[in-house]
Amino acid sequence: MLDWSGPAAPFTCDLCLKISSGTNYTCCRCPFELDLVCAFASSDDHVARKKRQRSNSERKQTMQHYCHIHPLVLYEYSNEGEHDYNCRWCDKPLTGIFYGCKSCGFFLHEFCSDKIPKILNHPFHPSHPLRLDFVDATCNACTQWISMSKDFSTAAYGCQICNFNLDFGCAKLLPTLKHESHNHCLTYVGPTFRDLILKYHFQCSSCRELCLDTFYRCVQCDLNLHLKCVPVPPLAKHRYHRHPLLLNQPIREDEIGEYYCDICEKERDPTHEVYYCQKCTYIAHIECVLNQEETSTKQDSSSSPPISMDAKASELKEMEQTETILVRPVFHKHPLKFCEVTENLGERVCGACRLELSGPGYICQGCLYILHENCAKLPDEIQHPLHPQHHLNLYATSTSPDQNICDKCQDFYFGFIYLCEQCDFKLDLKCATQAPSESGRTTLKESQRETELFHFTHKHKLLFCNFTDPLVKRQCILCRLQIFGPTYHCMSCGWILHESCLRLPQEMQVPFHSQHTLTLSYTSYGGCHACSLKLLPSGYHKSYNYGCKDCGVNYHIACAISLTRPLKLDSHMHHLYYFGTDFDRFFAMYRDFIDIYAGLFCSHCGEICSGQSFYRYLECFINFHLECLSLPQIIKSKCHIHPLTLKDSYIEDDSEEHYCDACEEKRHPNHHVYYCEECPGIFVAHIDCALSKEEVVSFLVPREMKKRRSWTRGI
Numbered sequence: 054m055l056d057w058s059g060p061a062a063p064f065t066c067d068l069c070l071k072i073s074s075g076t077n078y079t080c081c082r083c084p085f086e087l088d089l090v091c092a093f094a095s096s097d098d099h100v101a102r103k104k105r106q107r108s109n110s111e112r113k114q115t116m117q118h119y120c121h122i123h124p125l126v127l128y129e130y131s132n133e134g135e136h137d138y139n140c141r142w143c144d145k146p147l148t149g150i151f152y153g154c155k156s157c158g159f160f161l162h163e164f165c166s167d168k169i170p171k172i173l174n175h176p177f178h179p180s181h182p183l184r185l186d187f188v189d190a191t192c193n194a195c196t197q198w199i200s201m202s203k204d205f206s207t208a209a210y211g212c213q214i215c216n217f218n219l220d221f222g223c224a225k226l227l228p229t230l231k232h233e234s235h236n237h238c239l240t241y242v243g244p245t246f247r248d249l250i251l252k253y254h255f256q257c258s259s260c261r262e263l264c265l266d267t268f269y270r271c272v273q274c275d276l277n278l279h280l281k282c283v284p285v286p287p288l289a290k291h292r293y294h295r296h297p298l299l300l301n302q303p304i305r306e307d308e309i310g311e312y313y314c315d316i317c318e319k320e321r322d323p324t325h326e327v328y329y330c331q332k333c334t335y336i337a338h339i340e341c342v343l344n345q346e347e348t349s350t351k352q353d354s355s356s357s358p359p360i361s362m363d364a365k366a367s368e369l370k371e372m373e374q375t376e377t378i379l380v381r382p383v384f385h386k387h388p389l390k391f392c393e394v395t396e397n398l399g400e401r402v403c404g405a406c407r408l409e410l411s412g413p414g415y416i417c418q419g420c421l422y423i424l425h426e427n428c429a430k431l432p433d434e435i436q437h438p439l440h441p442q443h444h445l446n447l448y449a450t451s452t453s454p455d456q457n458i459c460d461k462c463q464d465f466y467f468g469f470i471y472l473c474e475q476c477d478f479k480l481d482l483k484c485a486t487q488a489p490s491e492s493g494r495t496t497l498k499e500s501q502r503e504t505e506l507f508h509f510t511h512k513h514k515l516l517f518c519n520f521t522d523p524l525v526k527r528q529c530i531l532c533r534l535q536i537f538g539p540t541y542h543c544m545s546c547g548w549i550l551h552e553s554c555l556r557l558p559q560e561m562q563v564p565f566h567s568q569h570t571l572t573l574s575y576t577s578y579g580g581c582h583a584c585s586l587k588l589l590p591s592g593y594h595k596s597y598n599y600g601c602k603d604c605g606v607n608y609h610i611a612c613a614i615s616l617t618r619p620l621k622l623d624s625h626m627h628h629l630y631y632f633g634t635d636f637d638r639f640f641a642m643y644r645d646f647i648d649i650y651a652g653l654f655c656s657h658c659g660e661i662c663s664g665q666s667f668y669r670y671l672e673c674f675i676n677f678h679l680e681c682l683s684l685p686q687i688i689k690s691k692c693h694i695h696p697l698t699l700k701d702s703y704i705e706d707d708s709e710e711h712y713c714d715a716c717e718e719k720r721h722p723n724h725h726v727y728y729c730e731e732c733p734g735i736f737v738a739h740i741d742c743a744l745s746k747e748e749v750v751s752f753l754v755p756r757e758m759k760k761r762r763s764w765t766r767g768i
Contacts (some may be wrong), residue, residue: 066091116152120169120185120208120221121159125152128160140165141207141221144322157206172433172446173210176228176238177272178217182433183210183224184446184474190216194223194240194272196254213474214448229340230269232283235276239269239283241339243325257282267326280326280339289328289342291316294335298328304336316341379415379429384449385422389415389429403428405449406482407468407522428469428482435471437485440478445471445485458542459484463504464519465542506541509559510573510597511548515541520549529554531573531597532610534638557610561599564619565630565671566606571599576607583612583671584636586643586651611639620668620741629668629677631740633724637663657681666701666725679725688727690743693736697727703737715742 066077066088078087115124128151138147138158142165153160161169173183177194185208192199192209199209199220211218219226228238242255242264255264259282269278269285280300287300293316305312305323312323316337321327328342329335379389385404393413401410401421405428413426434444439461448470457466461484471485472478504517510531520527520540527536531554539552560570565583576598580587588598588607600607615636619628640663644651653662656675669676687696692715704722705711713720715738720726727743729736 116166118152118161118166119171121154121157122187122206122208123154123157123159125154125159125161125166127151128153142169144225154206159207171444173224175210175219175224177219177226178212178215181212181214181217181448182446183212183217183219185210186474188218190218192220192223193217194219194226194270196275226272228272229338230283231340231344235271235274237271237273239271239276239278241267241325242270243267243322285339285343291328291337291342294330294337296330296332296335298330298335298337298342300339301327301329303327304329312336314338314341384424384429385417387417387419387422389417389422389424391426392416402524403468405429405431405469407466407524409523431469431482435485437471437480439480439484440473440476443473443475443478445473445478445480448472458516458518458544462519463517464521465540467522467525502539506555508541508550508555510550511543513543513545513548515543515548515550515555517552518542528642531557532614532639533642534611535642554610557614561613563599563608563613563616565616565628566601566604566608569601569603571601571608571613573597573599573610576600579607581609581612582606583608583616583630584632584640584653584669585674586653609639611636616671618739618741620744625670627670627672629682630671631666631668631724632662633666633721637666655681684740688743690727690738692738692743693729695729695731695736697736697738697743698730699725699740700728701725703728705734705737711737713737713739713742715739 066086076089078089078092079085114127116127118125129149138153138160139145140147140151140162141159142161145162147160147162150163151160152163152166169185171185173185175183188199188209188211190199190209190211191197197220199218207221209218209220210224226240226242228240230239230241232239255268255270255277256262257264257268257279258276259278262279264277264279267280269280269283270276285300289298289300291298303324304327312321313319314321314327314337315335321336321338326339328337328339377391379391391413392415401423402408403410403414403425404422405424408425410423410425415424415426415429416422431447433447435447437445457470458464458479459466459470459481460479462481464481464483466481469482471480471482502517505514507513508515518540519538520536520542521538527549528534529536529551530548531550534551536549536551540549541552541555542549557573560572562570574597576588576596578588581598586609588596588609598607598609599613612632615633616630618631620631621628640651640653644663653667653669653676654660655662655667655678657677658681660678662676662678665678667676667678668682684699686699688699689696702723703711703726711720711722712718713726714736720737720739725740727738727740
C-alpha cells in the first residue's frame with residue numbers, strides 16, 4: 054500500500070534510482086519511495102526504463118570507495134532545480150550517472166570518484182603530507198569535531214605526526230589572498246560554512262563581532278577577518294581592466310555550470326563574492342584584483358597558489374617534471390636546485406638516505422640541504438611485500454626521533470621513512486627500496502640476539518637497534534663512548550647503551566684491586582684511581598663507574614674493562630697495565646667534552662699518550678708509549694716454535710670472537726699482539742702471554758729508566 058506524501062526533502066526513487074524532490078508515494082511499512090513519474094508510468098515507460106538499466110549493467114552497481122565508510126550505489130539524476138544535490142568533491146551539480154550514499158547525502162560524480170587523492174600536500178600544513186583516513190579528531194580549519202560534523206561518515210585528511218586534520222570539505226579550502234598586514238595567505242570562507250553551528254562560532258579578530266557571512270581566515274594562526282576588516286575595498290581598480298570593479302555578491306553568468314575569472318582565467322566558485330564590472334560583465338576573484346603584483350606574472354609563475362583541487366592533486370607530478378628546480382614541501386620547506394656534481398660540496402650526506410653524496414642531486418642554497426637525484430624522486434606512497442595489508446607513506450621528518458627504528462633491519466635512522474600510520478610499521482629507505490630477497494641472511498648471532506630486555510641500570514624496557522648514522526653523535530650512558538653499531542635503546546626516555554656495555558657485569562673482580570669486588574654504580578664526584586682523571590660530573594647525565602664500597606676507590610668503566618692484562622717486569626715492584634683503544638676513545642671524548650687540559654704524558658719522551666696505546670704503572674703514575682718501553686719487535690717465546698712479531702692489531706675473521714692462542718682467553722682485536730708470520734692466522738698471543746714465556750726479559754727496561762723514574766717522582 055503506497056500513501057501520498059506532501060512536499061518533502063529530496064529523495065531517491067527506489068524504482069528508477071533517480072534523485073527527485075517534491076511529492077512522492079511512500080510505503081507505510083518500509084522506506085520504499087516512488088516519484089510521480091514512476092508511479093504513473095505506463096508499461097511502455099517501464100520497458101524503456103529496463104532497457105536503460107540494462108545499458109548501465111556494465112557499470113558497477115555498488116562500490117566501496119576509500120573516502121566513505123558506507124557502500125556507494127549507482128544512481129541517475131533526473132531533477133535539476135533549486136534542490137539539486139552537488140558532488141561532494143567538485144561541488145558541481147549532479148548530472149547523469151553518479152555514485153552516492155542515500156542515508157548520508159554523500160554523492161560523487163562517476164568521473165570524480167577516481168580523482169580524490171589519498172595523499173594531499175596542503176598549504177595549511179606544508180611540513181608533512183596529509184593522508185586520507187577515518188579519524189576522530191578536530192578539524193584545524195573549521196575547529197569542529199570531525200565525527201560530529203556532516204562528514205562523520207567520510208574520511209578526512211590528517212597528519213598523525215603533528216595531529217593536524219582537515220575534514221573532507223575543509224581540505225578543499227586554499228589560501229589565496231596575500232595581505233601586507235599578515236605573514237600568511239588568507240583563505241576565503243564562503244557559504245560552505247553557513248550552518249547553524251559554524252555561523253555563530255567564528256569571531257572577527259579585528260572588530261570582535263561574529264562572522265555571520267563570508268570572511269577570510271588564517272588557519273595556521275586561527276585568525277578571522279570580515280571582508281570589510283581586511284579590508285576588501287568595495288571599489289577597486291586593476292591594471293588589466295579599464296573600468297572600476299565593484300565588490301559584488303556571487304554571480305552566475307549563465308547555466309552552463311562553468312565559471313571563470315577573467316584575470317587568471319582559472320575556474321572560480323560561483324558561490325563566492327567577486328569583483329564585477331557592470332559595464333562589460335568583467336568578473337574576477339577578489340584575490341586576483343588585490344594581489345596585483347602576483348597576478349601580473351601569474352601566468353608565467355609555476356609557484357602561484359592553485360585554485361582547483363584537481364590542480365592541487367596533480368601538483369606533485371608537475372613538480373617532478375621540473376628539471377632545475379624541485380619544490381616538494383614534504384621533502385624540504387625551501388626550493389631545491391638541481392646540481393650536476395655534488396662531490397665538491399665536501400663531506401656531506403643525502404638528507405633522505407643518509408649516504409655520502411655522489412653524482413647529481415638537488416641542493417637548497419639557503420641551508421645546504423641536499424638530496425640525491427633518485428632520492429628526490431621517491432614516490433609518496435608504496436606497497437611493500439613486508440607489509441602487504443596497507444600502503445606505506447613517505448615521511449621526511451619525525452617529531453619523535455627517539456622512536457625511529459626500522460622494523461626490518463632495526464637500524465636507528467634519521468633520514469626519510471616509509472610509514473603505515475595504522476600499524477606504526479616503519480621501513481627506512483634501504484629496506485623500502487630493496488626486495489626482501491636482497492636484505493641478506495641472518496647470522497647465528499643475530500638470530501640468537503634478544504630484541505628487547507630489561508637492564509639493571511634502567512627501569513624501562515630496552516629495544517635492540519643499529520646506530521649507523523655518520524653525522525648524528527650519541528654517547529653510551531655507561532661508558533660515555535660514541536654509539537655506533539649494535540645498540541639497545543629506550544623508546545620512552547632515550548636511554549641508550551652499547552650492546553657490549555649491556556654485558557658489563559654489575560660486579561667484577563679486577564687484577565689491580567684484587568682484594569675486593571668492584572660494583573657498577575652511580576658516582577657523582579672523585580677521581581679514577583687508574584688514570585687519575587676526574588670522574589664524569591654529575592650534571593653530565595648520570596655518571597656510572599666501578600667502585601669499591603670497602604675502600605671508597607672508583608674507576609672509569611673504560612679503565613676497568615681495559616686494564617685486564619698486567620705485565621710484570623723484574624726491574625719494578627708494580628705491574629704495568631695496557632691502555633688500549635677503548636681507553637683512547639674515552640680519553641679523546643674526555644678532552645673534548647670534560648677537560649681540554651687533561652693529559653697523560655709519557656715518562657720517557659714527555660709527549661702526550663693520547664692517540665696511541667701505552668702502558669702505565671697505576672701506583673706510581675708512570676706512563677710509557679710502547680715504543681718508549683722498547684718492546685722487542687721480534688721475540689723467541691717458549692709458547693711457540695717460530696719467532697713472534699709485534700703487531701699493533703690482528704683481526705682473524707669477521708666472527709667477532711678472537712682468542713689468544715697461548716692462554717686461550719678472549720683478546721681485543723684492536724690491541725697489540727705478538728703474531729707468527731710463518732703460520733699466518735694460526736698463532737696470535739697477548740703481549741704479556743708471549744713475554745712471560747720469553748727466555749730473556751731484561752731488555753724491557755730502558756737504560757734511562759732509573760733516571761726517568763726519579764724525575765717523574767719529583768713531578
